Amino acid sequence: MKKSLNILLLLAFAGMALVACGDCCKQSRPKYIFYFIGDGMSFNHVLGTEQYNAVKQGKSEIERLNFSTFETRNFVTNYSTSNPVTDSAAAGTALATGVKTANSYIGVDDRGTELRNLTDVASEEGYMVGLVTNVGINHATPSCFYGHSSDRFGFPKLVDDYIESPVAFIAGSTIMDMKSGPDDPRYEKVTTVQLAERIRKAGIALTLDVEEAAKTEGKRVALVANDKENRHVPYVIDRKGKEVHTLLNHSKAAIEYLSREAKDGFFLMIEGGKLDYAAHEQDAVTTFAEVNEFAQCVDLALAFAAEHPDETLIVVTADHETGGMSLGWDNYEIRMNALIKQRASAIEMTKIVQQMRSEGKRDWNDYKQALSEGFGLWSHVPVRAEDEKLLKDDFYNIFLKYGPMVDGLYNKSEFMVYDAIRILNKAASIDWTSLYHTGMYTPLYAKGVGECRFLECRDQTEIPKTIASLMGGEL
Numbered sequence: 278m279k280k281s282l283n284i285l286l287l288l289a290f291a292g293m294a295l296v297a298c299g300d301c302c303k304q305s306r307p308k309y310i311f312y313f314i315g316d317g318m319s320f321n322h323v324l325g326t327e328q329y330n331a332v333k334q335g336k337s338e339i340e341r342l343n344f345s346t347f348e349t350r351n352f353v354t355n356y357s358t359s360n361p362v363t364d365s366a367a368a369g370t371a372l373a374t375g376v377k378t379a380n381s382y383i384g385v386d387d388r389g390t391e392l393r394n395l396t397d398v399a400s401e402e403g404y405m406v407g408l409v410t411n412v413g414i415n416h417a418t419p420s421c422f423y424g425h426s427s428d429r430f431g432f433p434k435l436v437d438d439y440i441e442s443p444v445a446f447i448a449g450s451t452i453m454d455m456k457s458g459p460d461d462p463r464y465e466k467v468t469t470v471q472l473a474e475r476i477r478k479a480g481i482a483l484t485l486d487v488e489e490a491a492k493t494e495g496k497r498v499a500l501v502a503n504d505k506e507n508r509h510v511p512y513v514i515d516r517k518g519k520e521v522h523t524l525l526n527h528s529k530a531a532i533e534y535l536s537r538e539a540k541d542g543f544f545l546m547i548e549g550g551k552l553d554y555a556a557h558e559q560d561a562v563t564t565f566a567e568v569n570e571f572a573q574c575v576d577l578a579l580a581f582a583a584e585h586p587d588e589t590l591i592v593v594t595a596d597h598e599t600g601g602m603s604l605g606w607d608n609y610e611i612r613m614n615a616l617i618k619q620r621a622s623a624i625e626m627t628k629i630v631q632q633m634r635s636e637g638k639r640d641w642n643d644y645k646q647a648l649s650e651g652f653g654l655w656s657h658v659p660v661r662a663e664d665e666k667l668l669k670d671d672f673y674n675i676f677l678k679y680g681p682m683v684d685g686l687y688n689k690s691e692f693m694v695y696d697a698i699r700i701l702n703k704a705a706s707i708d709w710t711s712l713y714h715t716g717m718y719t720p721l722y723a724k725g726v727g728e729c730r731f732l733e734c735r736d737q738t739e740i741p742k743t744i745a746s747l748m749g750g751e752l
């Protein structure tokens with residue numbers, strides 16, 4: 278009697294597990310896998326974008342970004358072995374290999390041992406691999422999917438690792454050269470042009486033509502916006518309308534190429550890399566515009582999934598949080614309306630101010646006019662007398678001393694621009710605690726074949742392990 282009761286209980290539990298798993302477990306191997314990484318994108322960058330979009334579009338209620346409506350939603354820890362605050366190298370390694378490492382380490386553990394990554398597993402399991410970013414193709418996040426280096430600034434070595442890897446399609450802004458790293462005698466001094474030549478010599482079709490990249494047949498492809506110098510593509514907010522090298526266009530090209538070339542399915546990683554740069558600048562509107570384009574790329578995956586409904590998996594996550602962005606510091610309010618007239622990033626505004634300075638403009642009203650046109654200060658956002666005094670002091674200082682500027686890690690802002698951004702943040706009741714990263718949880722969203730498996734993830738290292746297992750392999 279007791280035995281049969283036990284069997285009944287066992288069957289009941291098995292039934293519950295099946296119900297809990299639902300459609301998700303019926304088919305375990307997705308043929309097409311999209312892995313989105315918003316660099317520096319945590320919960321507030323997503324929610325802030327949704328709030329900003331609603332106000333900008335005059336809607337009374339916020340509209341969720343596509344991925345934040347996924348039914349499978351989770352959050353994960355992301356600390357590295359060297360610090361509770363990770364960097365893009367250690368976090369990228371965790372997201373690509375399932376192993377935690379020290380900050381600045383790419384594809385190796387903290388003792389320097391090379392690690393297997395998702396590209397290795399994918400190609401063993403018959404998937405063709407694509408990597409897309411809007412920063413350099415050998416920047417931290419993409420290089421974790423093919424490279425091994427105990428120094429994220431060892432850019433030439435990472436290019437060699439890419440050449441040796443099975444990555445079929447790669448796209449980004451540029452090939453980073455040694456000017457991008459510290460001035461250290463250990464580094465091989467090579468230029469972007471020389472690195473591009475290395476890629477071409479290996480028989481890879483390196484091109485600046487998005488259309489050509491998408492249509493190339495039977496060859497590995499490297500698509501970059503610039504193969505002459507290490508320069509990143511402009512922020513979404515700074516586009517003049519004609520740019521063909523965008524994260525969206527590069528993602529479209531990757532999907533077209535992989536849909537045609539990959540006979541047995543593909544694994545495509547897409548990184549919103551400039552999102553992190555904008556958050557390092559504490560530039561909210563520029564960050565939101567990058568999040569929006571990242572979501573447009575997820576739209577491409579959703580459209581693809583609609584055509585391949587039982588074969589596609591979409592995973593969206595981030596490597597870490599950047600900027601310590603908080604929504605609301607003042608009087609129980611967020612006032613996104615203060616931001617809707619910002620038309621230029623802090624970096625674009627810095628260029629404008631520097632241009633004016635080089636033209637010898639010495640009238641404060643010219644600078645006031647520029648800040649008004651680019652950021653909506655005075656014309657849209659009232660500026661208090663003490664804040665205007667601060668900006669004016671910055672203006673006088675730029676003639677007295679040629680810098681120093683505020684170091685935002687990737688970019689340097691003029692003090693006047695940095696202070697103008699702070700005034701805007703204050704007006705919107707948005708605050709930032711860091712010019713770098715924080716140790717905050719990162720979000721995880723999944724949709725499609727095997728999505729429920731991601732509910733089990735507690736740390737970011739479990740995400741690639743889950744993807745590898747769904748592929749039928751192991752990291």
Ligand SMILES: [Zn+2]
Binds near residue numbers: 365
């Ligand atoms: Zn990062």
